[in-house]
Amino acid sequence: MKEKLVTAIADMNEEEAMNLARAMLDAGDDPQVVLDACTEAMLIVGARYDAKEYFLPELIIAGDMMKRIGNLVKPKLRAQVAQAKPLGTIVIGTVAGDIHDIGKDVVSFMLSVNNFQVYDLGVDVSAVAFVAKIREVQPEIVGLSGFLTLAFDQMKRTVQAIQEAGLRDRVKIMIGGAIMDASAAQYVGADAYGASASAAVKLAQFWTGG
Amino acid sequence: MHIQRDWHIEFDEEQYVVQAGGTLSRLLARPSVRADWEAALADARELVRPAAAWDAFPIQELRHERLVLANGAKIGGGPVASVVAGATDLVVGVCTVGGAISQRISEQLRGEQRLRAMFLDDLGSWAVDQVRQQLCRQVEGDAVSRGLHASASLSPGESEWSVAEQAVIFSLMDAREIGVTLTESMVMWPIKSLSLIMGIGPGPLGVEGASNCDFCTIRERCNYQRLRPSLQPAARS
Numbered sequence: 001m002k003e004k005l006v007t008a009i010a011d012m013n014e015e016e017a018m019n020l021a022r023a024m025l026d027a028g029d030d031p032q033v034v035l036d037a038c039t040e041a042m043l044i045v046g047a048r049y050d051a052k053e054y055f056l057p058e059l060i061i062a063g064d065m066m067k068r069i070g071n072l073v074k075p076k077l078r079a080q081v082a083q084a085k086p087l088g089t090i091v092i093g094t095v096a097g098d099i100h101d102i103g104k105d106v107v108s109f110m111l112s113v114n115n116f117q118v119y120d121l122g123v124d125v126s127a128v129a130f131v132a133k134i135r136e137v138q139p140e141i142v143g144l145s146g147f148l149t150l151a152f153d154q155m156k157r158t159v160q161a162i163q164e165a166g167l168r169d170r171v172k173i174m175i176g177g178a179i180m181d182a183s184a185a186q187y188v189g190a191d192a193y194g195a196s197a198s199a200a201v202k203l204a205q206f207w208t209g210g
Numbered sequence: 211m212h213i214q215r216d217w218h219i220e221f222d223e224e225q226y227v228v229q230a231g232g233t234l235s236r237l238l239a240r241p242s243v244r245a246d247w248e249a250a251l252a253d254a255r256e257l258v259r260p261a262a263a264w265d266a267f268p269i270q271e272l273r274h275e276r277l278v279l280a281n282g283a284k285i286g287g288g289p290v291a292s293v294v295a296g297a298t299d300l301v302v303g304v305c306t307v308g309g310a311i312s313q314r315i316s317e318q319l320r321g322e323q324r325l326r327a328m329f330l331d332d333l334g335s336w337a338v339d340q341v342r343q344q345l346c347r348q349v350e351g352d353a354v355s356r357g358l359h360a361s362a363s364l365s366p367g368e369s370e371w372s373v374a375e376q377a378v379i380f381s382l383m384d385a386r387e388i389g390v391t392l393t394e395s396m397v398m399w400p401i402k403s404l405s406l407i408m409g410i411g412p413g414p415l416g417v418e419g420a421s422n423c424d425f426c427t428i429r430e431r432c433n434y435q436r437l438r439p440s441l442q443p444a445a446r447s
Contacts, residue, residue, distance in 0.1 A: 014242060054229065057237055060324045067322075097395025101275050102331050149373050150396050 001029070002037045010048070012058060021069045030075040037158035037207050038066050042114055042201075049198040059110060066113035086117040088208035091133045092143035095119030095154040099188055100147035100177070103197075107143065110197045112184060116141075116204055127154075127161035134167050141204055144190065146177045155188040163189070172207045175198055211383050213359070217341045219261040221251055221333055243325065250329035258334070259308030261388040264349070265300045268411065285378040288371030290407070294361045295416030296407025301349055304385040305341040307334060309400035316438045334402040342404055353410045361409035362420035367395075369426060379405045412441070 001024050006093030008017035026035050030088060045062040048054040058206065090111055101123050110119045121136055134142060144155045152196050155175055162168050173190040183191040227235045227415040237243045268280040277288035279299060285300070294300065320329035342363070349441040350360035367373035373396045390403045398405065409415050417424070 012240070014240070034274070047369065053233070055233055056328060057230070057234060057243070057325060060328060061237070061243070064322075064324065099397055099399075099401065102315065102319065102327060106324065106328070109324060125438065148396060149367060154395075 005037040008043040089117040089139040093125035094123040094145040108138035127158040159189040211265040246326040254333035257310035266343030294409025297411040299410040301408040306403035361415040
């Protein structure tokens with residue numbers, strides 16, 4: 001049944017996926033097996049997105065399925081069994097002066113359904129706010145989002161603030177947004193750029209060994 | 211300054227499917243996706259408030275790749291000088307579809323209605339582009355009727371033209387008349403807005419017959435250029 005669940009999620013068959021997940025849990029299957037099926041399916045979805053077989057709607061639908069299945073699984077996990085440890089912690093936000101949010105929201109969502117602990121600071125986030133949150137939650141990764149070319153300079157200021165706070169060597173920094181590319185990442189002092197939500201997830205998984 | 215609000219906005223599903231890519235037509239066969247799409251369509255039709263404001267300014271000279279207007283304002287950089295080369299007047303404009311769409315998107319994201327929000331975001335962007343296309347065709351048509359030529363249009367942030375030049379556009383005209391303002395960080399509010407320039411002149415201009423897509427550095431990744439050939443001319447009553 002696990003393989004059927006993987007296929008149902010990957011093929012965007014929501015109703016079938018939910019029915020299979022419920023059936024597996026009702027039959028007493030290990031809830032972790034259900035979660036593992038979700039993870040496998042998301043890898044397939046990501047690969048299909050990279051191959052331009054799937055697009056943003058499929059990523060969102062798959063993410064929604066993951067979330068709904070996760071809500072089914074959580075009550076079944078016994079207290080003494082640790083929940084799947086997050087692969088890592090990420091602080092993400094749209095930098096100060098920019099208020100574009102939908103792309104960042106999709107990335108946040110995809111990271112969370114791929115088992116990352118995400119702290120989304122919202123939009124128009126100052127460098128000071130980024131530094132404060134990094135100190136508080138000690139993430140492995142920081143994500144800076146921006147849509148305007150003027151976001152480059154604010155991203156650079158944010159990276160500099162993280163550096164000045166003595167935190168730069170504790171985090172990996174990725175940038176994202178419609179006009180971001182490798183040269184932008186170099187300019188702002190980030191470690192990499194994510195060309196898409198799927199790419200951001202892969203980068204995060206690579207950096208955390210997930 | 212001209213202000214116009216009676217722009218025709220059309221949300222055609224077939225055109226949207228073309229823009230979004232082949233899988234969407236398959237996804238729309240699913241009841242839940244269909245429901246989100248139709249809800250987004252209903253929202254877009256309910257909330258869209260198209261408006262445009264524009265004005266024309268005589269060009270005095272080109273100096274160091276920047277246009278010097280007769281009123282002393284300077285604007286340019288990037289491909290501006292080459293796009294409008296030969297123009298005697300510069301049209302500057304701002305287009306918007308209002309703030310209600312963006313507000314609804316934010317509400318939907320908070321309510322985890324992501325697919326609906328994504329559809330609505332796409333429709334909002336498409337709508338403001340439709341206002342832009344119609345405005346440009348209208349300005350061009352007006353120029354041609356007077357025996358003049360019109361250049362392609364260009365927006366700050368496209369190609370190598372700095373988005374900071376939006377400040378010049380907003381200094382030349384009061385876009386608050388259509389409810390659009392510019393923040394210090396060059397974000398237009400409402401967010402579903404854009405600004406543009408076009409050149410008008412007596413002879414052939416730098417770039418004619420092109421669209422702003424031709425100058426865009428991210429056109430390979432853009433879905434909207436697939437929509438352009440299928441857009442119908444505006445029919446202003």
